[in-house]
Amino acid sequence: MSVPKLGELFDFTGKVVVVTGASKGIGSAIAERFSEAGAAVGVHFRSGEAQADALVSTLPNAFAVGGDLCVPDDVDRLFSVVSAELGPVDVLVNNAGIYPQHDLMEVAPDDWQEVVDANLRTTHLCTQAAARSLRARSAPGAIVNVASIEGVRPAPAHSHYSAAKGGVLMYTRSAALELASYGIRVNAVSPGLIWREGIEAAWPTGVKSFEARAPLGRLGRPEDIADACVFLGSEASRWITGENLVVDGGVLAAVAF
Numbered sequence: 001m002s003v004p005k006l007g008e009l010f011d012f013t014g015k016v017v018v019v020t021g022a023s024k025g026i027g028s029a030i031a032e033r034f035s036e037a038g039a040a041v042g043v044h045f046r047s048g049e050a051q052a053d054a055l056v057s058t059l060p061n062a063f064a065v066g067g068d069l070c071v072p073d074d075v076d077r078l079f080s081v082v083s084a085e086l087g088p089v090d091v092l093v094n095n096a097g098i099y100p101q102h103d104l105m106e107v108a109p110d111d112w113q114e115v116v117d118a119n120l121r122t123t124h125l126c127t128q129a130a131a132r133s134l135r136a137r138s139a140p141g142a143i144v145n146v147a148s149i150e151g152v153r154p155a156p157a158h159s160h161y162s163a164a165k166g167g168v169l170m171y172t173r174s175a176a177l178e179l180a181s182y183g184i185r186v187n188a189v190s191p192g193l194i195w196r197e198g199i200e201a202a203w204p205t206g207v208k209s210f211e212a213r214a215p216l217g218r219l220g221r222p223e224d225i226a227d228a229c230v231f232l233g234s235e236a237s238r239w240i241t242g243e244n245l246v247v248d249g250g251v252l253a254a255v256a257f
Contacts, residue, residue: 016082
């Protein structure tokens with residue numbers, strides 16, 4: 001095989017990338033970074049239509065598509081619309097998910113299922129759709145699943161979220177194993193605590209605790225996660241599949257006492 005030149009590793013010119021849950025936060029940053037790298041970007045949203053439209057208006061080649069990714073028909077529509085507007089999909093970033101808090105003893109069955117569906121079911125359905133499209137074209141591709149450090153380290157009131165993200169990590173390995181023969185790589189990115197507007201006021205003790213425990217001494221930024229996704233979607237990671245890239249400022253590496 002030919003080895004790309006260094007300057008070509010992160011060039012996504014001519015590539016189409018779908019980012020789910022991309023109307024704000026980490027997803028928006030991922031869409032922006034891939035666009036900066038030259039990609040055409042399919043911006044998925046569930047409820048943030050105005051935010052998605054505003055984001056798309058700032059990108060040179062992007063299209064916004066709404067839908068509930070727990071519904072197979074909406075998943076199919078996402079990929080068909082993006083393919084019609086931008087071209088067939090080369091890279092998928094499964095970022096969509098929710099992050100509610102429920103005490104384990106109080107969480108209702110419907111609340112549990114909603115969290116598992118939003119974080120794990122969506123990952124499977126979108127991966128399946130992307131892989132089918134790539135296989136039909138005999139085209140190589142990359143899938144990046146946004147998981148969490150809570151997939152390997154639990155947190156209070158997040159039993160459902162941790163279980164779902166732990167599932168995403170194992171699903172990533174399973175998908176990498178099964179899709180490798182089609183030239184499709186599948187990897188995960190596990191963020192630590194990521195800054196968002198107002199987080200210091202809403203959760204001051206949590207922010208201070210994380211910053212104190214993180215060897216790098218700060219919260220993550222959405223762009224920190226976006227850059228990891230670009231790396232795993234690029235030719236720079238061409239011999240990496242089935243892996244989980246932890247992006248947490250070193251929190252999981254820190255001593256436990």
